[in-house]
Amino acid sequence: MKYPINIVFDIGNVICEWNPQKLVDSVFSNDKDRICALENIIGHNDWLMLDKGTLSLEDAIPRAVARSGLHLHKVAELFKETPKSLVPFPETVKLISALRERQFNLFVLSNMHDYAFEYLLAEHSFWDKFSGIVISSSIKSMKPEPEIFQYLLKHHNLKAEETLFLDDLESNIKAAGDHGIQVMLAKDPSTIEQDLLKRLNM
DSSP states (O other): OOOOOOEEEOOOOTBBOOOOHHHHHOOOHHHHHHHHIIIIIIIIIHHHHHTTSSHHHHHHHHHHHHHHHHHHHHHHHHHHHHHHOOBBHHHHHHHHHHHHTTOOEEEEEEEEHHHHHHHHHHSSGGGGGGGGEEHHHTTTTTTTTTHHHHHHHHHHHOOOOGEEEEOHHHHHHHHHHHTTTTTEEEOGGHHHHHHHHHHHHO
16 A cells, blocks of 8 residues: 555545534524424435535525425525534644645545535635645535546546545545545544544654
8 A cells, every 4th residue: 555645635524513413403493493404405415416516505595495394594594504514623724734744735525515615715724735625516526426536536636546535424435445545434523633643654
């Protein structure tokens, strides 16, 4: 196994917290509406279509209202609060800077709505540490589809065997591994730094 010189980070639960339950709890005041939002909005295929860039936010909101029966202003608030809920983990941000100082090439590969990443891009300055950023909605392909990994490698001229990918989902890890990419399952955000440094013998 080659020593990785390229390290690729997922965003949700690797760089930033992604907690759907916490998000709906902050928007809806009763359990019935919270369950409905989780099942009929975040857990619905439309959410994946937003990730893939095949559905616009303008179309997603009225569709979610019609499907869930929830009030328009509350559904709109849920979508508005989604990017704000993606709060960076201080430990991972610190780790990103340390890895960049050690001359690793850093990349992002994430499934995300375009408007959510636009918010994160404007809100946080650490994105300039990355040599490349691949967001699913911008290329109309999402993990664990093979096309998004092929795009990452080809577009950024990366050798799979020299690249290490961090993600919190087994399905995405398996898909990356199928392309010859080294992988690390990020099970616990609080131990990402420790686990990665151990993997890199640092």
